[in-house]
Amino acid sequence: MPDAKIKNPQIAEEAAGWAVALDAGELSSDHKLKLADWLLESPRHVEELLIAATLFDAFDGVDADKSRSVDALISSLPSEVVSIVRGGQQTDRKTAEALNGVVTPRLPWLQWVGVGAAASIALAFISFAVAPQFAARSIDGFEVADTRNDGSSGFATKLGEQRKMTLEDGSIIHVNTQSEVVIRYEEHQRVVELLRGEALFEVAHNPDRPFRVIAGDTVAEAIGTTFNVYRTGDQTTVAVIDGKVAVMTENDFVNTAAEDEIALDDIGQTDDGRLLLAAGQKADIAPDAKTVRVAAANVKAVTSWRVGQLIFEGDSLANIAAQFNRYNRTRIVIADDRLASTEFSGVFDADDPESLIEFLELADNIRVDRHSSGVIKLSPR
């Protein structure tokens, strides 16, 4: 068997593709034409296809005593691979039980929504934890959140699950993986609290009944708009896709504009001092750091999760790994700070961490270790 080193990963990949295509059966005449052209392009192509085909052929003799069970492998898959489930799935008892006792309501935002809301929000937490039968019914193919007596309803999505629901006023909420929202519609305002995770809001315009999203200390009020709110441990990001959003927060608006950011002086403000974000802008609000940073938002990247995609543009490997980990049981961990801060760009399927790993394996300086527990460790080579 050849020990020839891979000189060009791209060619090795193409060769593997051709070897597998040949293995599948007769090529179409179109593919034959393509293969002929590809082969004539370079002796390297010929070499790599010969090696790939020979290697693939050699696999015939593998595990002749059948000591490896395919069934066992297949049954182990759910713990390794979680497909993105879209829409329709109801929060089940198990999820609610898992949530019960985990949620610790913290209500620092009460000053924003008025004291009257306190009781019903508190009720929302309790009812969600104790009786999670939020019957969602479907109208015209949309999920419709059922409104309860106390005016609230709630949803939590599981790992890899995404859900879309239409509220009574026609507003639509898309909820991303591992997220939790509580919805409470009152006479004079529509309130959605994002307890954790990420949601995208398409808001039906109604100036008499403002639509407010509460994420920790941050309140984002829609002004006939589509926007995304992503809440992580230490930060909430509000990104506006369409229309405008007024953001209020307990934090002082500290101007920390870096080079690629927008100075707060250049951002509109409402009469009562709220930041007015326009379409294509985003604000990162960090309660602990007490900072708000406004920058241009890549709308496509912000909304790509709805189609199961992750788009990165010069994102740190730490952030990329964290994003994949939001969707998959496979845990990607990075063992080195410098590696963690290395930046990459690319488009991936959120439920396919392997595509990222393969991408990284092309880099000479990254070592990939797989542990049986489903942890993939990245370290410098």
Add this chain to the structure above:
Amino acid sequence: MKRPEQAYRRDRRFGGVIKQYAPQLHHFLSSRLNSETEAQDLAQEAYLRLTRVARPELIRSPEAYLFRIASNLANERLLKRAQDPAFVPLDGLEQAGEDGDGAAFEGTLDQRAEIVRLEQILDEMPPLYRAVLLLRKRDGYSHAEIAEKLNIAPSTVHTYLKRALKKCRARWSE
């Protein structure tokens, strides 16, 4: 002993062009002639011969031309080596000139070591790749049958096999 169903499955994929010509190539590439230079020279020569095939002929069946040319080259070289006393092989070469199917090589030390190495590489792959590869190569299921069995798209089977092969290729040359 293979069950009849197994035999049937295996028979069906023997028609493929890789299966048809790879054994000779395999003999060549896996024998002690397996230096990087040898493989490169062979590929270089195969490429040159390929460029001499009339284009209408070539695009009718590029894969058959490639593997026939390459396996002929491999045979020529193995025979040449066999006649050269400076390169007396220790085992296996007497079959090189035959229209071999690889069976004569089964059980040789080289091949057993090779299988062990491939199995090590296999065991390091993600479970889904492992499952698809085993179903295809060990159990002889067609791509479509694997798709059905795992409830995935045929194009996904292709993708996983491709990735598994690429991974294997990368690991092999480490």
